[in-house]
Amino acid sequence: MTLIPTDLTASRISDAVCDPNREIAASSRVIDLSVGIVVCIPCFRRPQHLRLTLDSLASQRTPRSFAVVMVENDAAGRESAPVAAEFLVTGKLQGVCLVEKQQGNCHAINAAFETAQALFPAATRFLMIDDDEIASPDWLELMVRTAEATGADVVGGPVLPVFDDGSQPWLSRHPAFCPAYDYTGAVPQIYGCGNCLITRAAFDRLGKPAFDLRFNFLGGGDCDFFTRCRNAGMTFHWTAEAVITETVPQNRTSFSWIAKRGLRIGAINYRVQSKAAQSAAARARVFAQMIGRLPLSLVRSARLLTSSKAVIAMHPMMVALGAAFAAFGVEPKPYEASKIVS
Structure with a gap:
């Protein structure tokens, strides 16, 4: 010791x-x-x-x-x-x-x-x-x-x-x-x-x-x-x-905070996958996948509404929307000192 x-x-x-x-x-x-x-x-x-x-x-x-x-x-x-x-x-x-x-x-x-x-x-x-x-x-x-x-x-x-x-x-x-x-x-x-x-x-x-x-x-x-x-x-x-x-x-636990959390998860998903892509072609595929998931997420959220509360059902849509925003360079910054909420 x-x-x-x-x-x-x-x-x-x-x-x-x-x-x-x-x-x-x-x-x-x-x-x-x-x-x-x-x-x-x-x-x-x-x-x-x-x-x-x-x-x-x-x-x-x-x-x-x-x-x-x-x-x-x-x-x-x-x-x-x-x-x-x-x-x-x-x-x-x-x-x-x-x-x-x-x-x-x-x-x-x-x-x-x-x-x-x-x-x-x-x-x-x-x-x-x-x-x-x-x-x-x-x-x-x-x-x-x-x-x-x-x-x-x-x-x-x-x-x-x-x-x-x-x-x-x-x-x-x-x-x-x-x-x-x-x-x-x-x-x-x-x-x-x-x-x-x-x-x-x-x-x-x-x-x-x-x-x-x-x-x-x-x-x-x-x-x-x-x-x-x-x-x-x-x-x-x-x-x-x-x-x-x-x-x-x-x-x-507010609707707005949970919605923003979904957007952030989507942005993180895009950033991680885009970073892992090894070529311009691979990054283009990630971009296309993230944009393509947006209409599919609307269908999934609509289906979830039949068995879940709205704040849960909206999650796939918010994640897909956050990824789409990130694909165009728009990302939240919740860990800036003046904005930290988690």
């Missing part, structure tokens, strides 16, 4: 955050550099919920030692840093909180994973949870145990919504909130990083930056990353029991 005191001047920490856009905001008094597991948490203007997230990590039922790397992505306000410091200084969790001065979803996630790999050279498994999520007590143990048993490069698990407005429980069936899979086992790919485990070997194979900065304000850098993992022949496993819950505020 390699323990170092962390007075913020330790050379190991300085080396890990050599990027001038990053600085350490808080750290635990002692860090075990030999830990094999690191949990990464991008943070942005949700200090009250971050406390719940960190409480859930501090209460994990596992004999395994792990560290946390939190990234404060609001360099001006820094509301998350004091909460992070509270858990680190008191020893409830070990690790660091750093400030990423470049704002945006991909900047924050890259800062977390890159710092975790640099600061903890013995770590081979890196998990991620968002600052509006709560891990179930056995989450970390189940995710790591799955990675050990299957040898998967990437492990995913469900993120289940908990609605502040309990009047619409049926929204949990909406594709914007429903997990990709409902079983435990090998899967072709996962799509989001809100509940994931990624091996160091996976990061090494894809190089840096892991999350493409072209997705920084649109979102979908995780979908692009996992698509590249799949195309590189990596393996995925889903652990349905490793549950994380996500708090969904009332403003994210």
